[in-house]
Amino acid sequence: MGKFIVFEGIDGAGKSTQVNLLGEWFREKGYDVVITKEPTDTAFGKLIRKLVLTGGKEGIIDGARISHEAEALLFAADRAEHVNKLIKPALKAGKIVISDRYFYSSLAYQWARGLDLEWLIDLNRFAIRPNLVILLDLPVKESMKRINGRDIGNEFDRIFELQKKVRENYLKLVERFPEIKIINAFEDVETVHSQIVALVEALLT
């Protein structure tokens, strides 16, 4: 069996940056690595982008025009495909799988939208637990600065409040899911990367 590593954190926390660095780190060591993400690039992922994320401003804040429950179900459907078609086969083949977001995102974000946490956990029970979940934690003020270029216009305050709630939710999830390890993502890219490598090395020994 391979190893399954997940990156989580609020928008702009540095997930994509660190996923790529860790992928390189593994490749240099000769590991077979699969880098993946949620929502995926499958038809389900595309549907999510169309109905939820590309709803523009409303998408980020309210999940666009579909109900919160429908949104949660779409994410779960996309994840079911992801787990069964990609993650499980790759792990079985002994590969390292690194995913940019996983079911913890559904819990943190959809809980912030007001859905019941227990229902969300039940809904995602099929999703195999990773060996390690790296939670990139940093103040929302800093993450918003990093993604300053993204077009959120006059919705800044509402997005700020939602991101704050999501950050708090992630930190609460640590108590429930011991595989989540918190990394201080406020540091520079290289420092964050070396903290991650330390966690990963412990996992490999």
Ligand SMILES: Nc1ncnc2c1ncn2[C@@H]1O[C@H](COP(=O)(O)OP(=O)(O)OP(=O)(O)O)[C@@H](O)[C@H]1O
């Ligand atoms: N440690 C860091 N210090 C300063 N800037 C950073 C750091 N890590 C990443 N960045 C920059 O912050 C921005 C957001 O980073 P990145 O895209 O990796 O975040 P993300 O968590 O993947 O965001 P999203 O959830 O929106 O996909 C990028 O411009 C990136 O270069």
Ligand SMILES: [Mg+2]
């Ligand atoms: Mg990203």
